Amino acid sequence: MIVINARFLTQETRGVQRFAEQVCLELGAMRKDLTFVAPQDTPVHGSAERLQVRRIGRNRGHLWEQLDLPLWLARNGRPPLVSLCNTAPLIYRNQIATHHDITYVRHPESYSRTFRGAYKSLTPLLLKRIKALITVSDFSRKEIARYYGYPRENICVVPNAVSAKFRPPAPGNQPPAGRPYLLAVSSPNAHKNFARMVAAFLSLEGFDEVELHIVGDSHSVFSGNDYRLEGNPRVRVLGRLDDEQLVREYQGATAFVFPSLYEGFGIPPLEAQACGCPVIAARAASIPEVLGESVLYFEPLNIEDIARCMRHVLQDAGLREDLRTLGLANVERYSWKRSAQTVSQLIDETLMGRSKPPTFIAWSSDRP
Numbered sequence: 001m002i003v004i005n006a007r008f009l010t011q012e013t014r015g016v017q018r019f020a021e022q023v024c025l026e027l028g029a030m031r032k033d034l035t036f037v038a039p040q041d042t043p044v045h046g047s048a049e050r051l052q053v054r055r056i057g058r059n060r061g062h063l064w065e066q067l068d069l070p071l072w073l074a075r076n077g078r079p080p081l082v083s084l085c086n087t088a089p090l091i092y093r094n095q096i097a098t099h100h101d102i103t104y105v106r107h108p109e110s111y112s113r114t115f116r117g118a119y120k121s122l123t124p125l126l127l128k129r130i131k132a133l134i135t136v137s138d139f140s141r142k143e144i145a146r147y148y149g150y151p152r153e154n155i156c157v158v159p160n161a162v163s164a165k166f167r168p169p170a171p172g173n174q175p176p177a178g179r180p181y182l183l184a185v186s187s188p189n190a191h192k193n194f195a196r197m198v199a200a201f202l203s204l205e206g207f208d209e210v211e212l213h214i215v216g217d218s219h220s221v222f223s224g225n226d227y228r229l230e231g232n233p234r235v236r237v238l239g240r241l242d243d244e245q246l247v248r249e250y251q252g253a254t255a256f257v258f259p260s261l262y263e264g265f266g267i268p269p270l271e272a273q274a275c276g277c278p279v280i281a282a283r284a285a286s287i288p289e290v291l292g293e294s295v296l297y298f299e300p301l302n303i304e305d306i307a308r309c310m311r312h313v314l315q316d317a318g319l320r321e322d323l324r325t326l327g328l329a330n331v332e333r334y335s336w337k338r339s340a341q342t343v344s345q346l347i348d349e350t351l352m353g354r355s356k357p358p359t360f361i362a363w364s365s366d367r368p
Contacts, residue, residue, distance in 0.1 A: 001033060001077075001078070001079045002031075002033050002035070002079060002080045002081075002347060002351065003032075003034075003035050003036075003037055003073065003079050003080065003081045003082070004024060004027070004034055004035070004036045004037070004051075004081075004082050005038075005069065005081060005082065005083040005084070005085070005088060005089075006020075006024065006036040006037060006038040006042070006048075006053050007038055007039060007064065007065055007069075007085065007087075008020040008021060008084065008085045009021070009037055009038050009042045009043070009047060009048050009053065009123070010038065010041055010042050010043070010061075011047075011058065012036040012149050012262075014187075015100070015139050015265075015267055016086050016098075016100050017085065017114060018160075018202070018267065019037070019084065019085075019098075019100070019160055020084035020085050020098075021047055021077075021120065021327065022083065022161065022339075023084055023336060023340050023343055024047075024051055024205060024338040025047060025050060025051070025190050025336070025337070025339040026336050026337050026340030026341075027122055027340045027344060028050065028051050028052075029342060030337075030340065030341070031344060035054060035079075036052065036053045036054065036205055037053070037054050037055075037056050037062045037069065037072065038053050038054075038055055038056075039055065039056075039057060039059070039064040040055045040056075040057065040058065040060070040066070041060050046305060046350035047337050048306070051249065052271055053196055056068060056069070056072050057069065057071075057072060059312075063260045063326055064085070065087060065088070065089055066089055066090060066091075067088050069081075069092075069165065070089045070091055070092045073089075074223055075091060075139070076116070077358050078094055078247045079094070079226065080095065080096075080351035080352070081094060081095035081096070081345065082095065082096045082136075082343070082347060082351075083095060083096070083097045084098050084134070084343075085098060086098060086099055086119075088126060090122060090125050090126055090131070090351070091132070092129070092131070093128070093129045093131070094131070094303040094351065095129075095130050095131065095351075096130060096131060096132045096133070096134060096346060096351065097127075097130045097133055097346065098133070098134040098349060099123065099134075099135055099140075100140065100264040100265070101135070101136075101137060101143065101144075101171075101262070101264025101265075101286075102139045102140070102143050102144060102147055102209055103117040103191060103262050103263075103264070103305040103309065104119050104120065105120065105147055106122060106143075106191075106262050107190065107191035107261065108191045109179065109191070110189040110191045110192075111189070113311075113321045121239065124148060124305060127148055131154075131350050132154050132155070132156060132259060132346060133150065133154060133155045133156070133345065134155075134156050134157075134158050134346070135155055135156075135158070135264065136157070136158060136160055136264050136286075137157060137158060137264055137265050137289055137290060138157055138161055138286075138289060139264070139286035139289050140264040140265070140286060141157050143157045143198070154291075155295045156342065156343075156346050158339045158342050158343055158346075159265065159290070159334055159339055160216050160223070160265045160267050160270070160334065160339070160350065161269045161270070161292070161334035161336040161338075161339055162255045162267070162271050162274045163243075163336070164241055165244075165247060166243075166247055166250070166274040166275050167247075167274060167275060168251065168275055168276030168328075169251045169275075169276070170276075171175055173250055174251075175251050175252035176252075176286050178252070179209055179211050179219055180209065180210050180211070180213065180254045180314070181210060181213045181236075181252070181253055181254060181257070182201065182210065182211075182212050182213070182253065182255055182257050182310060182314075183212075183215070183249055183250065183255070183256050183257065183272070183277070184197060184212065184213070184214050184215070184253060184256070184257045184258070184259070185214075185246070185271075185272075186215075186216045186217050186218055186258075186260065186268060186285075187247075187255075188214075188216060188217075188360065189219065191260065191261045191262045192258055192259070192260050192261075192299050193259040193261050194214070194281065195260065196300065196301070196306060197212075197257055197259040198212065198232075198260060199303050199304060200303045200304075200307040200309060200310060201234075201235070201307070202232065202234075202235075202304035203304075203307050204307055204310060204311060204314075207311075207314060208234075209348070210254070210314060211234050211236055211247060212234060212235045212236070212257075213236050213238055214235065214236070214237045214238065215239070215240070215241055215246060215249060216220040216239075216240060216262045217239055217240040219357055221285070221358040232335050235346065246271070247275055248275075250271060250272050250274075250275035250277045251275045251276065251277070253272070253277050253318065254281045254313070254314060254320070255277065255280055255313040255314070255323075256268070256269060256272035256277045256278065256280070256309075257277060257279075257280055257306075257310065258280070258281040258282060258287065258294050259281075259282050259298075259300050259301070260282055260284065260287070260305060261282065261283075261285070261301075262285045262286070263285050263286050263287055263290075264285075264286055265286055265290055266286065266290055267286075268349075269281055269290075269328075270291075270331055270334065271326060273294065273327030273330055273331050274326070274327075274328070274331045275357050276294075276324050276327070276328065277293070277324070277327070278295075278313055278319070278320045278323035278327065279291065279295040279323060279327055280282045280295060280297070280298060280309045280310065280313055281295045281296075281297060281298070282295045282297070282298060282299075282300035283297040283299060283300070291330060292330060293326065294321065294323070294327050294329065294330035295307050295327070296312065296313060296319070296323065296328035297309075297328065311326065349355050357367075
């Protein structure tokens with residue numbers, strides 16, 4: 001029996017939860033030796049049912065993960081454990097854990113003091129006990145190894161991907177015509193760099209008909225909302241959307257803007273590309289690794305350069321078509337099934353006898 005920590009099913013779905021859910025769904029389809037366990041308050045929904053989640057313990061949240069889960073494992077022979085979100089039981093050794101990035105170190109202004117303090121103090125304890133670590137990009141692999149002194153060879157890169165619901169509009173089913181718009185999708189915390197993006201957009205001359213749509217909301221772990229939009233009718237804040245609504249936004253956008261200063265991976269630009277939306281993005285952190293040459297890059301600290309790229313993609317229909325083609329090809333590099341196969345191999349080699357995990361790198365700029 002191999003146990004998968006499915007506590008993520010009790011949490012609001014963001015990037016790390018989406019990664020865990022999609023990898024688990026693929027793992028569940030390819031292996032019969034997995035048991036998915038979660039707290040009693042796990043909602044009844046499609047993924048929980050497909051995974052045949054076993055609800056254990058009495059507590060919830062972190063207390064369940066740090067107390068109930070390891071006690072249940074001890075009573076059941078201490079089987080191998082895989083935790084695919086950013087947290088895991090600190091006292092359990094026979095496990096693989098996951099850490100997406102160290103944004104809380106590089107950009108502490110984006111997180112609450114409690115959140116970043118907990119991660120910076122507890123992560124070293126976890127790394128001392130686990131057998132291997134999963135992260136989502138070679139950039140994050142290097143960052144984690146450098147900051148925590150964790151052996152790079154024990155970090156396995158398992159990239160994100162995009163689900164099949166993100167796709168271009170079917171022929172004859174184009175989004176209704178309206179005002180053209182640029183789209184941005186993210187939480188508004190400081191390292192997402194929305195203040196410079198909004199400033200760049202509002203500096204554009206001759207594009208009064210173009211809007212900027214911003215999708216996303218904040219969370220209690222975040223701090224530093226870095227933009228103010230009062231009195232700017234061309235900037236529309238849409239809040240949090242479900243996937244169906246989000247797909248329509250991607251499909252209808254003239255282009256997608258990704259201005260982030262720091263990402264461990266960054267799923268939104270891949271989602272945009274999967275929907276046939278051209279992407280302009282920051283040349284920063286893991287973004288060039290993930291997107292390669294499929295986007296138009298700007299320097300994220302330079303408002304004029306962001307505005308230049310916005311202007312270029314709005315004016316040049318040929319560029320937009322090239323970026324659509326390159327984007328759709330880039331998305332094909334990533335697959336939840338292939339990522340789950342990498343995790344499955346890691347389980348077999350690390351938890352079932354061998355000590356050196358495989359390293360899977362989805363994109364390298366020097367690849368053919």
